[in-house]
Amino acid sequence: xxxxxxxxxxxxxxxxxxxxxxxxxxxxxxxxxxxxxxxxxxxxxxxxxxxxxxxxxxxxxxxxxxxxxxxxxxxxxxxxxxxxxxxxx
Numbered sequence: 001x002x003x004x005x006x007x008x009x010x011x012x013x014x015x016x017x018x019x020x021x022x023x024x025x026x027x028x029x030x031x032x033x034x035x036x037x038x039x040x041x042x043x044x045x046x047x048x049x050x051x052x053x054x055x056x057x058x059x060x061x062x063x064x065x066x067x068x069x070x071x072x073x074x075x076x077x078x079x080x081x082x083x084x085x086x087x088x089x
Contacts, residue, residue: 001071001073002055002073004071005055005065005068005071005073006048006051006052006055008068008069008071009027009030009051009068010027010044010047010048010051012027012028012068013025013026013027013044013047014026014027014028015040015043015044021038022036022037022038023036023037023038023039023040023042023043024036024043025037025040025043025044025046025047026047027047027051029066030051030054030066032054033047033050033051033054034047034050035047035048035049035050035051055073059073
């Protein structure tokens, strides 16, 4: 499921030329996940690495993620009701 989410995010990535021999890649809707490189491919490859780290940090923070083409990684997050475990004292 996570691999599919990453694959869909990378499929929607946008790569822009920002200078002579400089490219920036991003996924619309994912603030802070950026990749840079001397070629379009380098920028997109770096974006994938950065996006994976960004995704792990977002999941650990229990923050909600945008849905990607019907794929959601929001397993409950902050909406989960944490219940005390009974019988343990």
